[in-house]
Amino acid sequence: MRYLYTRLFVFTTFCIAGQFVFARQIKPAVDTVSLQKINPYFNLDFNGAGLSSIKKPGDHFPTDYISKGRAFGEFTLKYKTGKQDAWSVVNTANLLHLQNSSARGVAYNAADNNADIKLSNSFTLSGDAIIYQLNITNLSNAKLQVGSLSLPLNYNNLSGENPKQIFEERVMKHHFISGDGSYVFWERPTGLGPYLVMTPLPGTHLEYDDLAKNDSDENVFRMFIHSKAEAENVAGTWRQPQTVGEVSAKSSVTYGFKFRWAKDYQGVRDILYQEGLPDINIIPGMTVPDDLFALFSIRCRQKINAIESEFPADTKLIDQGTKPDGTHLYKVQFSHHGENRLTINYGKGLKTYLEFFSTEPLATLYQKRASFITSHQQHKVPGKWYDGVFSQWDMCNQVLRGPDNSDGFDGWWSYVLTCDDPGLCKAPFLAAKNMHYPDQKQIDALEYYIKNFVWGKLQRTDQEKPYPYGVYGTPSWYVDRDPEKRKLVTTQNLDKEHIWRSYDYPHIMMLYFHMYQIASMYPDKTHYLDKTGYLIRAKETAKAFFKYPYEIMPWYETYKWGCYNELLLVDLIAALKKEGYPQDAEWLQKEWEKKVKYFIYDDKYPYRSEYSIDATAFESSHAFAKYAIANTMQPDSNLWYDKKLKKWYSHPHVTKQDAVDFMQKQMQANIACRGWLENAYYLKGSDFRGSSDGYLLSYMAQMGGWAIVDYALNYTNDAAKYLQLGYASYLSSFALMNTGTAKSNYGYWYPGKENDGASGWAFEPMRHSTTWIRKEQDRGAWFYDGEIDLGYSGALRTASTIVTTDPVFGLFAYGGLVNKIGDQYAVSPKDGLQQRFYYRNKGRKLDVELNRDGFANNKSIIFNKQLTGLTLHLQNRTGDVHTEKITVSGLSQGKYNVQVDGKVNGIITIVNDQPSVLSVAVNKNSGTVKLIKK
Numbered sequence: 046m047r048y049l050y051t052r053l054f055v056f057t058t059f060c061i062a063g064q065f066v067f068a069r070q071i072k073p074a075v076d077t078v079s080l081q082k083i084n085p086y087f088n089l090d091f092n093g094a095g096l097s098s099i100k101k102p103g104d105h106f107p108t109d110y111i112s113k114g115r116a117f118g119e120f121t122l123k124y125k126t127g128k129q130d131a132w133s134v135v136n137t138a139n140l141l142h143l144q145n146s147s148a149r150g151v152a153y154n155a156a157d158n159n160a161d162i163k164l165s166n167s168f169t170l171s172g173d174a175i176i177y178q179l180n181i182t183n184l185s186n187a188k189l190q191v192g193s194l195s196l197p198l199n200y201n202n203l204s205g206e207n208p209k210q211i212f213e214e215r216v217m218k219h220h221f222i223s224g225d226g227s228y229v230f231w232e233r234p235t236g237l238g239p240y241l242v243m244t245p246l247p248g249t250h251l252e253y254d255d256l257a258k259n260d261s262d263e264n265v266f267r268m269f270i271h272s273k274a275e276a277e278n279v280a281g282t283w284r285q286p287q288t289v290g291e292v293s294a295k296s297s298v299t300y301g302f303k304f305r306w307a308k309d310y311q312g313v314r315d316i317l318y319q320e321g322l323p324d325i326n327i328i329p330g331m332t333v334p335d336d337l338f339a340l341f342s343i344r345c346r347q348k349i350n351a352i353e354s355e356f357p358a359d360t361k362l363i364d365q366g367t368k369p370d371g372t373h374l375y376k377v378q379f380s381h382h383g384e385n386r387l388t389i390n391y392g393k394g395l396k397t398y399l400e401f402f403s404t405e406p407l408a409t410l411y412q413k414r415a416s417f418i419t420s421h422q423q424h425k426v427p428g429k430w431y432d433g434v435f436s437q438w439d440m441c442n443q444v445l446r447g448p449d450n451s452d453g454f455d456g457w458w459s460y461v462l463t464c465d466d467p468g469l470c471k472a473p474f475l476a477a478k479n480m481h482y483p484d485q486k487q488i489d490a491l492e493y494y495i496k497n498f499v500w501g502k503l504q505r506t507d508q509e510k511p512y513p514y515g516v517y518g519t520p521s522w523y524v525d526r527d528p529e530k531r532k533l534v535t536t537q538n539l540d541k542e543h544i545w546r547s548y549d550y551p552h553i554m555m556l557y558f559h560m561y562q563i564a565s566m567y568p569d570k571t572h573y574l575d576k577t578g579y580l581i582r583a584k585e586t587a588k589a590f591f592k593y594p595y596e597i598m599p600w601y602e603t604y605k606w607g608c609y610n611e612l613l614l615v616d617l618i619a620a621l622k623k624e625g626y627p628q629d630a631e632w633l634q635k636e637w638e639k640k641v642k643y644f645i646y647d648d649k650y651p652y653r654s655e656y657s658i659d660a661t662a663f664e665s666s667h668a669f670a671k672y673a674i675a676n677t678m679q680p681d682s683n684l685w686y687d688k689k690l691k692k693w694y695s696h697p698h699v700t701k702q703d704a705v706d707f708m709q710k711q712m713q714a715n716i717a718c719r720g721w722l723e724n725a726y727y728l729k730g731s732d733f734r735g736s737s738d739g740y741l742l743s744y745m746a747q748m749g750g751w752a753i754v755d756y757a758l759n760y761t762n763d764a765a766k767y768l769q770l771g772y773a774s775y776l777s778s779f780a781l782m783n784t785g786t787a788k789s790n791y792g793y794w795y796p797g798k799e800n801d802g803a804s805g806w807a808f809e810p811m812r813h814s815t816t817w818i819r820k821e822q823d824r825g826a827w828f829y830d831g832e833i834d835l836g837y838s839g840a841l842r843t844a845s846t847i848v849t850t851d852p853v854f855g856l857f858a859y860g861g862l863v864n865k866i867g868d869q870y871a872v873s874p875k876d877g878l879q880q881r882f883y884y885r886n887k888g889r890k891l892d893v894e895l896n897r898d899g900f901a902n903n904k905s906i907i908f909n910k911q912l913t914g915l916t917l918h919l920q921n922r923t924g925d926v927h928t929e930k931i932t933v934s935g936l937s938q939g940k941y942n943v944q945v946d947g948k949v950n951g952i953i954t955i956v957n958d959q960p961s962v963l964s965v966a967v968n969k970n971s972g973t974v975k976l977i978k979k
Contacts, residue, residue, distance in 0.1 A: 087175060094118055095116035119137050119197055126162075193272050195270075198268065225245065226397030227397075244320045254266065323344070342854065349389065355388075356381040374854065409784065429448075434468065437454070467806075480566070504586070516549045519543075558620070604639055607664065652711070658735045660749055719770070846875070880894065882900070891934075896931070898920055898921055899919070918974075927966075934959060944977070953976070
């Protein structure tokens with residue numbers, strides 16, 4: 046009999062020649078209070094599998110970071126000894142439990158002294174940290190190979206439907222699997238600390254991860270110390286070396302990890318640095334257009350030996366020196382499209398990998414995507430009900446899918462091809478793009494879609510009673526309009542008109558509203574309706590959005606759940622007031638404010654959608670806070686009645702401070718549900734739907750990213766901090782777009798000219814998986830485009846060039862290039878839109894926004910440090926004579942001469958930070974506009 050003791054707990058398992066003897070840990074003869082006295086950093090508990098509970102003493106909420114009934118401490122080993130051909134497998138979760146009630150700690154017994162291997166693990170306390178170690182001892186006379194060694198992380202994930210449990214008692218995982226610099230940390234989805242941080246001990250690295258089923262058929266995240274054997278029968282590719290470990294005869298090897306608490310993200314960074322890992326910062330993101338560059342810093346207690354490029358001939362890597370605090374600075378630019386890996390060599394043989402993705406210029410991506418959607422419309426399909434729809438492109442097989450060529454998207458799943466978010470997102474994006482880059486062919490395609498697929502089909506007309514302007518939901522209007530067809534698909538809600546899905550309405554409202562804007566700016570380019578016709582369609586669709594879902598299916602909440610694109614209601618209300626529809630504007634404003642007040646006052650955690658935890662709400666929640674801060678909402682009583690809960694909601698007190706507080710709260714949650722510290726392009730800036738294990742770079746990466754950029758520009762004094770994450774989110778999902786040149790065969794993920802301009806739906810980070818749309822998918826971009834154009838619409842709302850001074854990197858232009866000569870700044874916009882420019886530096890702000898033209902390519906925006914002069918070069922995007930409206934704010938207060946092409950065009954007065962609008966006559970050629978303070 047052998048007894049092992051530590052200050053609190055030791056857990057050890059022996060594996061002997063295929064027979065395993067497992068001793069259950071006996072709970073130490075001390076209660077929780079005495080444990081707190083022994084160690085003020087952790088409240089711990091244990092079960093037969095290992096460490097079963099981790100809590101922070103004095104925490105705000107009773108959050109346990111380990112799943113109930115589970116434990117940290119289990120592991121699976123695949124090994125060979127001698128001339129053994131096949132891998133032997135040991136899973137400690139399957140070992141026999143024995144009990145030794147006489148032991149205060151844990152006692153273990155080996156039944157066979159001739160065993161091949163011995164396994165053990167232990168948890169000990171060291172200062173403010175828990176040390177977890179596992180040991181493999183080779184008892185044989187031959188070398189032992191460790192083909193894979195994996196650890197399941199049974200953390201307390203965001204399961205269930207109870208918001209109190211989800212946001213107060215459960216945690217979400219952030220992980221960065223990258224060699225010796227790997228780490229994992231957990232936080233609540235509200236972002237409220239503390240964060241539990243897990244780092245490898247010296248001599249331990251991580252190289253691979255996947256999901257595996259446990260005995261309850263739940264998917265559990267596993268991280269691998271070695272993983273070569275795991276890759277042998279798994280399809281797909283992996284971007285890091287997968288290794289085999291070795292244990293010499295009659296010797297052992299020990300691996301280990303450390304757990305510590307961090308207060309916030311900076312606290313996580315500090316722990317990485319303190320533990321000898323590289324603390325890495327990257328701007329503007331890790332999806333990098335080839336006409337821009339990225340900067341990255343490395344703060345590390347160990348020596349940085351070298352940075353290796355995967356494609357050195359196509360990579361410009363510049364060492365920019367070391368700051369006084371020892372932080373190393375680098376600049377990198379990629380010309381090899383697709384994945385690009387940099388390897389950091391540091392310390393004594395240590396490696397960490399940075400995974401970037403290089404794209405074509407952003408303007409090229411927008412143009413190619415819009416052209417691709419237009420050229421892949423189900424156009425003029427004789428006699429087919431889906432004529433005009435923008436359906437799904439299959440990049441893998443280079444096939445345009447539709448109801449008659451569905452690839453399994455049949456029955457209820459047929460919504461993917463024609464309606465709901467996957468089918469409805471493409472036209473609004475195309476309309477949004479054409480506001481900025483008008484193209485007659487694309488506008489014609491939109492009007493064909495509206496005339497032949499939407500009006501009177503997908504959407505009920507103004508003459509159809511009841512429910513005029515109602516929008517049909519899943520699986521398709523063709524099924525929903527025929528009750529007999531619906532019976533073949535679903536037996537639910539057959540007695541209700543299937544126009545209650547609130548998410549569908551903002552897509553159509555956005556489409557009509559942008560068509561109204563196109564018709565207003567370019568009246569000669571629309572032919573199906575004029576601007577008045579499109580505005581009426583937009584307002585009536587918006588009214589139906591509030592009316593029908595709540596009337597028909599109250600639980601499917603228009604008022605309580607965030608819906609993508611609904612933020613455009615604010616612009617629609619303003620347009621209605623301008624165009625002479627005051628009653629409609631007032632009605633919509635009241636309904637909008639009901640929802641705003643609900644989010645601020647009536648739900649402690651309004652961050653759900655159709656699912657209990659869902660990043661979909663964060664674009665809307667920021668828009669609600671933004672509206673409430675900017676507008677005075679009146680108190681009210683008996684405002685609206687909840688039919689399900691049978692209660693009235695009233696708000697007798699409405700204040701701006703409540704809106705500010707809500708903005709902070711929702712922003713913290715938005716940030717918590719995306720990658721910030723994780724330095725891989727598919728994690729940094731990506732939204733997480735409760736975890737970072739799959740379905741990455743989805744539409745909310747960019748839609749919620751808009752909120753963070755807007756917060757950085759308008760609601761914080763620390764713009765540089767939030768721009769690091771917000772702009773990374775803007776860039777992130779462009780990695781899904783399959784574009785390229787002849788040199789790269791027109792795309793990284795699915796090469797071939799037919800796929801140039803196509804896009805993936807989301808990103809699969811596992812080596813191979815079955816996605817939730819039931820498709821087998823290797824690591825990389827999904828081969829269907831699905832909902833991603835929602836994200837590209839959000840990207841268009843974000844697109845801007847922003848100059849700021851970053852605390853690590855100094856002067857920097859997000860989405861552009863900046864040079865400073867004396868007191869003059871010259872900025873070349875390359876953000877893809879080239880219509881918005883912002884300057885944020887030490888409390889000074891400058892905003893410049895164009896209405897329809899763009900900033901000229903290869904010419905700079907010039908302004909001085911004192912903000913008393915501004916030069917703009919315009920690009921006429923339509924080639925006609927027209928008036929361009931330029932909105933400027935932030936210039937030094939006073940009177941300014943306005944010059945156009947060297948000629949005086951008038952005088953404007955700048956008052957504080959109030960926006961001033963210049964109306965400038967633009968001829969067929971580009972023009973130069975100068976503002977010079979008198």
